[in-house]
Amino acid sequence: MADVKFDVLGIGNAIVDVLARTEDDFLAAQxxxxxxxSLIDEPRAKAxxxxxxxxxxxxxxxxxxxxxxxxxxxxxxxxxxxxKDDELGKTxxxxxxxxxxxxxxxxxxxxxxxxxxxxxxxxxxxxxxxxYLGAAQNLTPQDVNExxxxxxxxxxxxxxxxxxAQAKEAFRKAAKIAHGAGRQVALTxxxxxxxxxxxxxxxxxxxxxxxxxxxxNESELKSLYETSDFDTALAALKNDATLAVVTRSEKGAVxxxxxxxxxxxxxPIERVVDATGAGDLFAAGFLYGFAKGFPHAASxxxxxxxxxxxxxxxxxxxxxxxxxxxxxxxxxx
Amino acid sequence: MADVKFDVLGIGNAIVDVLARTEDDFLAAQxxxxxxxSLIDEPRAKAxxxxxxxxxxxxxxxxxxxxxxxxxxxxxxxxxxxxKDDELGKTxxxxxxxxxxxxxxxxxxxxxxxxxxxxxxxxxxxxxxxxYLGAAQNLTPQDVNExxxxxxxxxxxxxxxxxxAQAKEAFRKAAKIAHGAGRQVALTxxxxxxxxxxxxxxxxxxxxxxxxxxxxNESELKSLYETSDFDTALAALKNDATLAVVTRSEKGAVxxxxxxxxxxxxxPIERVVDATGAGDLFAAGFLYGFAKGFPHAASxxxxxxxxxxxxxxxxxxxxxxxxxxxxxxxxxx
Numbered sequence: 001m002a003d004v005k006f007d008v009l010g011i012g013n014a015i016v017d018v019l020a021r022t023e024d025d026f027l028a029a030q031x032x033x034x035x036x037x038s039l040i041d042e043p044r045a046k047a048x049x050x051x052x053x054x055x056x057x058x059x060x061x062x063x064x065x066x067x068x069x070x071x072x073x074x075x076x077x078x079x080x081x082x083x084k085d086d087e088l089g090k091t092x093x094x095x096x097x098x099x100x101x102x103x104x105x106x107x108x109x110x111x112x113x114x115x116x117x118x119x120x121x122x123x124x125x126x127x128x129x130x131x132y133l134g135a136a137q138n139l140t141p142q143d144v145n146e147x148x149x150x151x152x153x154x155x156x157x158x159x160x161x162x163x164x165a166q167a168k169e170a171f172r173k174a175a176k177i178a179h180g181a182g183r184q185v186a187l188t189x190x191x192x193x194x195x196x197x198x199x200x201x202x203x204x205x206x207x208x209x210x211x212x213x214x215x216x217n218e219s220e221l222k223s224l225y226e227t228s229d230f231d232t233a234l235a236a237l238k239n240d241a242t243l244a245v246v247t248r249s250e251k252g253a254v255x256x257x258x259x260x261x262x263x264x265x266x267x268p269i270e271r272v273v274d275a276t277g278a279g280d281l282f283a284a285g286f287l288y289g290f291a292k293g294f295p296h297a298a299s300x301x302x303x304x305x306x307x308x309x310x311x312x313x314x315x316x317x318x319x320x321x322x323x324x325x326x327x328x329x330x331x332x333x
Numbered sequence: 334m335a336d337v338k339f340d341v342l343g344i345g346n347a348i349v350d351v352l353a354r355t356e357d358d359f360l361a362a363q364x365x366x367x368x369x370x371s372l373i374d375e376p377r378a379k380a381x382x383x384x385x386x387x388x389x390x391x392x393x394x395x396x397x398x399x400x401x402x403x404x405x406x407x408x409x410x411x412x413x414x415x416x417k418d419d420e421l422g423k424t425x426x427x428x429x430x431x432x433x434x435x436x437x438x439x440x441x442x443x444x445x446x447x448x449x450x451x452x453x454x455x456x457x458x459x460x461x462x463x464x465y466l467g468a469a470q471n472l473t474p475q476d477v478n479e480x481x482x483x484x485x486x487x488x489x490x491x492x493x494x495x496x497x498a499q500a501k502e503a504f505r506k507a508a509k510i511a512h513g514a515g516r517q518v519a520l521t522x523x524x525x526x527x528x529x530x531x532x533x534x535x536x537x538x539x540x541x542x543x544x545x546x547x548x549x550n551e552s553e554l555k556s557l558y559e560t561s562d563f564d565t566a567l568a569a570l571k572n573d574a575t576l577a578v579v580t581r582s583e584k585g586a587v588x589x590x591x592x593x594x595x596x597x598x599x600x601p602i603e604r605v606v607d608a609t610g611a612g613d614l615f616a617a618g619f620l621y622g623f624a625k626g627f628p629h630a631a632s633x634x635x636x637x638x639x640x641x642x643x644x645x646x647x648x649x650x651x652x653x654x655x656x657x658x659x660x661x662x663x664x665x666x
Contacts, residue, residue, distance in 0.1 A: 051429065054392065054429075054432050055424075055428060057424065068387070099386045319354060
């Protein structure tokens with residue numbers, strides 16, 4: 001087996017977030033389901049942007065946020081995702097590389113512009129997302145480099161990759177390479193509506209063990225098993241998945257490994273400023289610990305800490321160096 | 334005299350801020366004078382961007398921030414400044430219009446790209462700025478609309494306009510129109526290094542009463558009169574200026590109107606997150622009150638409150654609606 005060069009390699013939609021504070025009335029007027037992620041086309045993107053307030057541009061993308069978090073913990077991290085060679089694409093590229101992540105996917109020269117996610121943050125800190133996939137739709141299997149994936153201890157994939165048609169094939173190719181090299185494959189279910197769109201396929205990925213480790217939040221888990229009862233859904237997931245991490249917001253998280261279930265508490269926080277990135281950063285902490293061979297509970301604690309950091313400010317990537325923050329909190333990194 | 338259509342019209346450099354947190358070491362390595370604004374060319378802009386950490390893009394520009402603040406207080410506000418017709422230019426345009434500001438300067442079709450300011454925020458909240466003026470250099474007297482300026486109770490100009498060669502003429506044209514229409518003209522000295530570059534001209538503007546109201550902070554004031562003694566400098570300014578507002582960070586501010594001097598306290602704040610925009614937003618509050626005919630001390634209190642709001646978060650424009658914040662604090666708006 002070749003040497004491990006990366007602790008975690010993430011594949012996902014390369015997106016720049018356009019964040020604005022808003023009131024609940026705006027969501028109602030725009031017919032947006034609070035807390036969800038909707039896919040939008042270019043005219044709708046323009047209409048939302050015209051209607052929304054002054055904004056902040058900050059690099060995002062679910063798996064990209066996770067990978068930036070892994071790097072912030074001191075992990076060796078790589079990202080694969082498609083931008084266009086435009087200003088926003090350069091912004092995304094700068095930000096992920098400046099976070100210490102290896103990022104070498106070639107940008108698209110033409111076609112749609114770099115993906116944007118219009119994130120509306122309500123006074124309660126909840127975020128409602130509208131994504132224009134743009135160039136991210138053009139991620140193809142050719143963008144997945146065999147040597148890079150084979151050199152990563154964990155390949156991490158976002159469920160959102162099921163939305164751009166060709167990205168799914170890139171995902172399957174990466175999973176095959178990873179397992180062929182004796183590595184682990186992880187998946188986040190991304191969003192309850194996303195699970196609604198691809199339930200059967202996600203269940204198949206889990207049951208066929210194409211996925212070794214699955215991340216879900218409560219609503220994604222319930223959507224996956226089409227039940228409103230958490231315990232029923234968790235029992236089903238324990239039966240289907242090798243290893244599963246279920247985040248429960250202020251109720252903490254549950255790690256299920258076969259018959260064993262461990263719970264960790266949420267990390268204390270003064271106020272939720274912007275919930276964007278909570279799940280992404282929980283995954284970052286857990287994946288970092290998992291790659292280092294830490295016990296599940298210790299890894300989950302790193303996840304809870306990283307999630308708390310990211311929801312205490314605007315933007316979905318850590319502002320503090322997570323390795324330092326962990327040390328300050330007496331957690332092993 | 335025509336009807337007043339705007340409380341304040343601002344003319345300034347139209348800039349998008351690219352903000353990143355950094356350590357003092359980075360400033361030293363890059364030979365940057367902490368707390369200052371330096372003008373940079375395109376290669377230097379690229380070098381700084383390549384070296385700096387993950388960033389956030391958010392509309393800025395000194396007078397533009399002030400004007401966004403006036404609008405947030407409920408004032409009728411307009412802005413004149415030059416962007417290019419590129420992605421950042423569209424971002425600037427969206428953000429200032431979404432803040433409720435009238436902005437109609439035609440964007441440049443070619444030439445340098447929209448201006449960017451690389452803002453490095455150190456752990457103490459202090460900001461060090463590096464500005465690539467780009468398209469802002471091409472603001473000309475033709476961009477100043479006579480009817481618009483004549484319809485503004487106050488025309489507000491930033492000292493930074495002395496940096497782009499032709500903008501100075503735009504400034505002089507606007508001041509002439511304003512006075513011809515019986516309106517007021519205000520100037521901020523912008524930055525101690527900027528005062529160093531244009532001391533004689535700024536003094537001339539004040540002494541010849543081309544300016545009715547001047548804003549300065551302590552270091553700008555000391556630079557203007559080339560003294561390290563605050564009281565000496567203030568006495569000189571009182572002699573030269575019709576009306577002057579001097580901000581003193583945590584020591585509050587002084588309003589000098591002829592022989593009368595009034596002091597107001599700084600607004601209490603938990604922690605300075607990012608000092609960017611403190612002076613700009615103080616000016617916003619004062620200008621709003623001044624346009625409404627409030628007593629100087631009441632106007633300065635609005636300024637102190639707006640400054641406190643903007644330094645409690647990242648970015649140089651208010652996140653809260655300042656009219657609401659004023660009401661919550663028992664201040665008249």
